[in-house]
Amino acid sequence: MPTAPSANPAVDTAAVTALLERGRTMSTPVLRAAVDRLAPPMDTVAAYHFGWIDAHGRPADGDGGKAVRPALALLSAEAAGAAPEVGIPGAVAVELVHNFSLLHDDLMDGDEQRRHRDTVWKVHGPAQAILVGDALFALANEILLELGTVEAGRATRRLTTATRKLIDGQAQDISYEHRERVTVEECLEMEGNKTGALLACAVSIGAVLGGADDRTADTLEAYGYHLGLAFQAVDDLLGIWGDPEATGKQTWSDLRQRKKSLPVVAALAAGGPASRRLGELLAADAKADTDERPGAAGGVDAFSEEEFATRAALIEEAGGRDWTSQEARRQHAVAVAALDRVDMPEHVRAQLVALADFVVVRKR
């Protein structure tokens, strides 16, 4: 059972900044060398996606994302008593899979902005988004398997399982957009697949490369899985109430896409007048989508800012926002509790706790 939620934790910002920076600094050169292997023009398209060049091919110092996963993969190696360097191929492989999924998801979801820049399919076209995503996925396996060790084989198997779950989660996410009702449990399962599985893998992959046994790896994955659910709950809040300046996404991003995210399903499940009114509005929106011919004007894209604001206010009034905030803290508590079941250096545990704290209070 989830632990009772606490207030938001106080975050050791300096420690987390240093950790994320270390993950980025240690993994990026290997990531760039891997991406350089791609045949043109895929190398250029990937470099644009990672923010290393702009749309005209000029060097850029773009936002490459928060880099939570690389930081976790290095800590993961240390949790198994290995040097952080041992986790680097794992960090790179997980980052490649994560970015493969971003490239494909942005195209499938029609998202035009990520990290304050036009998405790859907007700039380089759908074919390149598909192709470069495929290439990054293949590269992830290649980076690990060319280590040629038994541990690398085990790590690749875990990464492959996580990737399959991630794809399952995206399939659920898409199918839920077309359904009138999605339960809170279904939503949590989808988010566990879509976000939990790969974060879990990030936290086990360094340890596996460092020789950890399966029990240790599984327990580290429990931390990562619940961390992922906390992460996603916060993402769902930011997807509706986030500041576009901070998130780099459009306003009301998730509402535009009819995402059945946690605040929405929790609000619909809550009952009461606001919940019922929200249900009526969303059902009418869905009907308008169905009636609309593909490619025609109208439907959700034609909504005004005000109409999105009305929906967001109803979600909040029905309790969807509060419930999701509490859920983030519940998952955070479960994640941190899992760390007690692994024997690891105390400073590593403290850093994993600090990262978990950061995940639930972040604004982007």
Added chain:
Amino acid sequence: MPTAPSANPAVDTAAVTALLERGRTMSTPVLRAAVDRLAPPMDTVAAYHFGWIDAHGRPADGDGGKAVRPALALLSAEAAGAAPEVGIPGAVAVELVHNFSLLHDDLMDGDEQRRHRDTVWKVHGPAQAILVGDALFALANEILLELGTVEAGRATRRLTTATRKLIDGQAQDISYEHRERVTVEECLEMEGNKTGALLACAVSIGAVLGGADDRTADTLEAYGYHLGLAFQAVDDLLGIWGDPEATGKQTWSDLRQRKKSLPVVAALAAGGPASRRLGELLAADAKADTDERPGAAGGVDAFSEEEFATRAALIEEAGGRDWTSQEARRQHAVAVAALDRVDMPEHVRAQLVALADFVVVRKR
């Protein structure tokens, strides 16, 4: 240097039919069980793609393709002295990767027909084509890695390398469509990546799973690589002059897509009046494409059958058709010669030769 081309070989049709049938019979149940793991609706979409159900979900006995790769993977195990069964996970993994690439390529290329049926993106939409392709790719690695052996790790690494080359080849293929001139060498490199690499892997993967060393696996891959080039040369001929009834594709399929396939690049490289006239026509076609706004009518899709027939006749007149037929036989000869460098049971060698013979005379 390629061996001098011979006349088309006489094919032992009964032997090849039995081999392909064995590959299909032994691998399909494992393939279907793998596909059943996919979360809905991906399992249904994949079943449609493989021809197991129709677009309405009714059981079908559709054309699942020639199944050359599974047949090769089983022979590959036998070439290493193992039972054909040892090659089954390899056969399934290679078939999954092959179909992952078909799903994505059909979408990228805008192909509406495959195996006499509407392609997945036409029936189930682009998002499902992307997603199910991704899932099949992940599944391929999963099937191998869950064997948990050192050999499985080696097999997965070879499959990953082949997949990366396959993606490189598709990237080259797409970029060549936008270029006025492509050399014969560039075209052969692209086709080696796009078709040779995965056929090569099909011929080594069973042997690797059966414990073959890297030298044996590499030599088997040489056979497979050149077999792939022969296969693709024939595909290029069928892509222009194939019977739509037999191939299941549109007439002039490759000309519609401006594919710089072997007959085209060989014709352009040949010189002479027909070659020059062809060059002028294709340059004008490319210009018309560029001038045309995306989504607008006109351009190559508005061509009449007669205009395609003119281009095909010029390619033939310039010698592109003959050269490609000879190239298929040259590659066939190199492939068969590679088999002499591997110590394998004589009946296995004879079957690999029969398959190579089949590949160059097939009509679909």
